[in-house]
Amino acid sequence: DVKVTQSSRYLVKRTGEKVFLECVQDMDHENMFWYRQDPGLGLRLIYFSYDVKMKEKGDIPEGYSVSREKKERFSLILESASTNQTSMYLCASNTRGQGADTQYFGPGTRLTVL
C-alpha cells in the first residue's frame, strides 16, 4: 500500500517563526511536490523536486524554500511565517514518468499562522 506521510495534521505558529513541514514517501518515487490549497483557489504548486538535492519553483514559491537531502523526504520551509501563509499544505509524489503518472498525496497539514 503506497504511503505519503506528513509530519503534522494541524500546526499553529506565530508570525515570524521558522516553520518546517516534513513529507516522507515509501514508494521510492523520484518526484515530490508541495502544494497549498486555499478556499476558492484550488491546489497551487509551491515547489517540486525531481531528484535528491534538485528543486524547481512552482507557481507560488515566494516566502518558501525546500530541502531534499534524501530521496524519500521532502521538506517545505517557511523562513519567516506570515499570516497569509495560513493554509492547507499537501505533499505528493510520483515516479519520473512523463506526467501521466498518478500523484500520491499525503493527508495534508493545516497550518495556522497567528
Next chain:
Amino acid sequence: ILNVEQSPQSLHVQEGDSTNFTCSFPSSNFYALHWYRWETAKSPEALFVMTLNGDEKKKGRISATLNTKEGYSYLYIKGSQPEDSATYLCASGGGGNNRLAFGKGNQVVVIP
C-alpha cells in the same frame, strides 16, 4: 500556468440521483488529464488518468470521458450515495516537467 476550469463549483445531489460535472483545459500541448477524489480529512485519491481523445474510464458508479480536441472532460456519478460526498479535482498537464495544473474542484454533497 495552465488554466483548468471546473463547473459547477459545488452541487447538492439527492441520494440515488445521477450527476455530472465538467473540467475544461487548454487543448493545445495536451498531455494527460487526471481526476482525483478528495474526501474530508483524507488524502486526495486518484480516480482516473486519461491521455487519448475519446478515452472513457469507469470505476464502480463513477465514469469519465475525455475530449482533447475541444479541451473538456466529464465526470459522471450514477446513483449517488452519501459516500460519494467529496471534492472532485481535475488536473491537466504533465509532459517532460511532470507539473499538473489543478482546477478549483467540484464539491459534491449527497443528501440522504
